[in-house]
Amino acid sequence: MTKTIVIKIGTSSLTQPETGQLALSTIATLAETLCHLRQEGHRVVLVSSGAVGVGCARLGLTERPKAMALKQAVAAVGQGRLMRIYDDLFTTLSQPIAQVLLTRSDLVQRSRYLNVYNTFQELLGLGVIPVVNENDTVAVEELKFGDNDTLSALVASLIEADWLFILTDVDRLYSADPRSVPDAQPISLVNNLKELAALQIQTGSQGSQWGTGGMLTKISAARIAIAAGVRTVITQGRFPHNIEKILAGEPLGTHFQPQPEPTSARKRWIAYGLVPAGKLYLDTGAIAAIAQGGKSLLAAGIKTVEGNFEAQAAVQLCDHQGTEIARGVVNYSSEELEKIRGCHSREICTILGYVGAETVIHRDNLVLT
Ligand SMILES: Nc1ncnc2c1ncn2[C@@H]1O[C@H](COP(=O)(O)OP(=O)(O)O)[C@@H](O)[C@H]1O
Numbered sequence: 001m002t003k004t005i006v007i008k009i010g011t012s013s014l015t016q017p018e019t020g021q022l023a024l025s026t027i028a029t030l031a032e033t034l035c036h037l038r039q040e041g042h043r044v045v046l047v048s049s050g051a052v053g054v055g056c057a058r059l060g061l062t063e064r065p066k067a068m069a070l071k072q073a074v075a076a077v078g079q080g081r082l083m084r085i086y087d088d089l090f091t092t093l094s095q096p097i098a099q100v101l102l103t104r105s106d107l108v109q110r111s112r113y114l115n116v117y118n119t120f121q122e123l124l125g126l127g128v129i130p131v132v133n134e135n136d137t138v139a140v141e142e143l144k145f146g147d148n149d150t151l152s153a154l155v156a157s158l159i160e161a162d163w164l165f166i167l168t169d170v171d172r173l174y175s176a177d178p179r180s181v182p183d184a185q186p187i188s189l190v191n192n193l194k195e196l197a198a199l200q201i202q203t204g205s206q207g208s209q210w211g212t213g214g215m216l217t218k219i220s221a222a223r224i225a226i227a228a229g230v231r232t233v234i235t236q237g238r239f240p241h242n243i244e245k246i247l248a249g250e251p252l253g254t255h256f257q258p259q260p261e262p263t264s265a266r267k268r269w270i271a272y273g274l275v276p277a278g279k280l281y282l283d284t285g286a287i288a289a290i291a292q293g294g295k296s297l298l299a300a301g302i303k304t305v306e307g308n309f310e311a312q313a314a315v316q317l318c319d320h321q322g323t324e325i326a327r328g329v330v331n332y333s334s335e336e337l338e339k340i341r342g343c344h345s346r347e348i349c350t351i352l353g354y355v356g357a358e359t360v361i362h363r364d365n366l367v368l369t
């Protein structure tokens with residue numbers, strides 16, 4: 001049966017750790033594997049990092065640049081180089097590919113989000129393998145995906161993929177970073193988010209020398225993907241053939257079971273497409289109503305308003321400690337919310353001097369995160 005499969009490969013797998021030079025045999029095997037998947041009729045998307053790493057190697061830089069402008073310039077050098085290599089390999093195997101460079105802002109506006117969706121559908125319909133990366137050269141700090149793990153999960157969610165493979169330089173997820181904790185326990189299967197929380201996985205703060213997010217961003221990517229109904233696997237990039245073995249049922253890597261009832265496409269856009277412009281801190285009654293009761297958010301449950309935003313902005317809904325529990329699109333601006341927070345809905349008209357919405361966030365515009 002035809003499946004839609006997203007494969008994300010990180011810099012740590014695409015380059016050799018000692019020199020930063022391209023890991024040609026890995027890339028060639030990856031191309032072969034993806035072509036096999038295409039020949040079997042699957043729809044395949046590759047999310048490839050490496051623009052900055054390859055750009056550094058090309059320019060003789062020995063460490064990943066920290067300054068934004070330099071990083072953007074280096075990515076411009078590396079992205080072209082990377083695509084040249086992919087195109088050479090895939091062309092040898094008679095497989096057409098396409099470059100898709102995305103920025104966070106492409107997903108914020110609903111019309112652009114749908115446009116990106118349509119472009120993917122056309123490319124996949126044409127039998128092309130889209131090769132996706134963040135458009136590092138133009139992305140601005142406030143509107144960055146920041147790491148391709150998140151980007152790959154958002155792409156998998158957007159196109160409603162069946163599988164997301166996150167290829168990295170470790171064979172699977174461990175209870176702690178196996179580089180610094182030698183007795184860290186391997187994790188083969190995560191059945192749901194509750195189980196994930198109970199595992200209390202330690203990730204350290206960052207990844208390998210050339211990687212960006214480390215394991216932390218892979219876990220949050222898995223959370224986004226499974227909420228969208230995408231089965232997610234973290235596995236080793238050095239052996240791309242393992243993807244086919246995993247699809248055939250071999251127990252390799254760490255598997256995250258998809259949520260049985262995926263969040264709707266529009267709610268996924270609210271949760272992960274939109275960029276929150278502020279925070280609302282809620283009382284315990286409001287949290288229970290939203291989290292357990294599936295209710296709308298009323299002004300009475302808001303304790304504190306943080307940030308400056310207009311009506312129709314996305315905001316994070318947090319408990320008193322600032323832990324996010326949900327996101328939603330507000331019916332009131334931050335200025336209005338300052339006036340009506342803690343009040344009963346029937347008082348809104350008197351306080352503001354006009355009739356507004358009864359809810360601050362209607363449940364159709366609210367999604368648990
Ligand atoms: N709990 C963990 N399990 C496995 N690896 C971990 C864990 N915590 C941190 N890591 C580190 O994450 C690294 C992979 O992240 P990163 O370098 O960003 O890879 P990539 O370039 O593939 O995105 C591994 O090399 C490993 O040292």
Ligand SMILES: N[C@@H](CCC(=O)OP(=O)(O)O)C(=O)O
Pocket residue numbers: 009010011012048049050051052053075133134136146147148149207210211212213214
């Ligand atoms: N867009 C960046 C990749 C950022 C990133 O997430 O890197 P990695 O942790 O290696 O997957 C690049 O192409 O260099």
